[in-house]
Structure formats: structure tokens, C-alpha cells
Amino acid sequence: MKVENCEFENINSFELKDIFECGQCFRWHKEEDNSYLGVTKAGVLKVKKEDNKIIINGYVDENVNFENFCKHYFDLEKDYDKIKSHLSKSDEVMEKAVNYGKGIRILNQDPWEMLISYIISAANNIPRISKCIYNISQRFGKKIVFEEKDFYMFPTPKELLEATMEDLRNCNLGFRDKYVYNATKLVFENIVDLEAIKNEDYKKAKNDLLKIEGVGSKVADCILLFSMQKSEAFPVDTWIKKIMNEVYIESKDVKKINEFAINKFGENAGIAQQYLFYYKKNEA
DNA sequence: TGCCAGGCCTTCC
């Protein structure tokens, strides 16, 4: 492990609260000085924003190129201003949602971690999902000490393979224990190759993820959007169902809503979804 | 107490 730091200036659309509290990640927490601390695949990161400067400190793996990792993780190569102005022209509700979540960036997280995290998310709420993920990290992941505090890496497939069904139940996963247990085996044995799936196009990748027990349309879309750079993936959960029904399309059929949205919002449907989700859950 | 949470799977028409 090594200590690292880097800075980025004049990045548009970058607000810590919007990025870390819009529901896409479960391992970031606000500190007293308004910075955010989080555990990523590279290690522990601390992010601050001062004026138009983003300052990132890290305690990360020796082999990580820190600046490149941050650039990718925070999706800094993408022009969100352009996407926002395009989406805003769509309609009034979208314009409001974009304005509400104007500092959102979609993080590029670890596919394996997203697979397990979103299996756990089914019929669950965000605080409890975070607790579940902390529990399995604390019991099966590597411990890191950073700034005199203990952090736990998300366990690798090999590490999580050590967990029995009972262990997982003790991490408060509830009925999702068996799905996590089976998915871990599939990934460890490379029957499910997440890196290969990541390289496929959206439809094929989604189709492959749906073969995993515990992964349905919504969970698959979250994995695709938050860790596989498939920005057209449009996860339909209960909140999105509500706002879509109110504004765009009256239907109980999740598949219909999903297809409608991809047609309407196109290649950035997933980013549109995140603005809508954040807006509906907190404001509307 | 009853309902809901970033759903999915199985069963039953």
C-alpha cells in the first residue's frame, strides 16, 4: 500500500453530495470537514472540493496508477454538461431533475462488487444495503488502516468463497444469502466472466447477467450502468416506476417502462435515470 | 400494527 494524492481543476458537473448520495454507491461517507471517505477497489480514498479544485488523497495498492484510477473512477473524461443540456431539452420534469442532481457523475465501480451489492439491494433500503455490504467486508475483506481508522476492502471472490450460507445470513443478508453464495461460486470458478461480459454490447451483456440467480432486469441494469460503462442501461425500481408512471408512461410492466425509456433517452438513458431517481427520492 | 424498501423466483391460472 502507498499514500497518494492528486488534483483536478475545472471539472464541470462534480458535486460530492450528488455523486455519493444519489444511490449508486454504498461505501462512501461524509466527514465532518465535508470531505467524503470511501473504500474502492484500489484502496481508501478521501475526496475534497475547494472552489473548482477536486483534491483526492488515497491509501492504495502499490500497483495502482492513482491519477488514472481516479480519472476513470470518477468518469472525468465524460462531458456531463453536454449530456445535461441535451437531456434538459427533453421535457420539463427532466429539466428539473437534471437541475436538482446537476453535480452527479456515474462512478465506474468494480463489476464484482456491484454484482454482489445489487443482489443484496433487492427489496431492501439503502441504509440497510450499506450495512450488509459493510458486514461482509468487515468479516471477509482485507483490513486497511488509514488516518488511524479501520477500513475493510470489499472481499475478493476467493475471500467471499470462505463464507458459508450461515455466515452470510449472519451478515443480515436475509433471503438473499443463497444468491450471493451461488454468485460467488460462479465468479470464482470463472463460469461467469465479468470482464468478458463488460466487453460485450449492452443487450448481450444484460442477457448474460440475467443467467445469474438473484439477478433480474433491474439488478442487471445497475451492474451495467455503475460498473460496465453501459450508459443506456435504465434500471427500473419502485421509485423510477412511480415517476415514470406519473410523467411518461402508465404501465405496471417493468419491461415496457425500460424499453420506453431507452427509446426516449437513448444512449444516455442510464444517466437520465439517475437524475430521475435522485430527484424523485428526495424532492418530488 | 402494517407497510415499504434501488426485486426476484416460483407457482398458478
Place this chain on the structure above:
DNA sequence: GGAAGGCATGGC
């Protein structure tokens, strides 16, 4: 192929 019920657990 579409609707209904079950599934753990905690917060409100």
C-alpha cells in the same frame, strides 16, 4: 404470459 405470494429484516 401475466398476476399473486413468499422471502428476511429494520425503519417509520
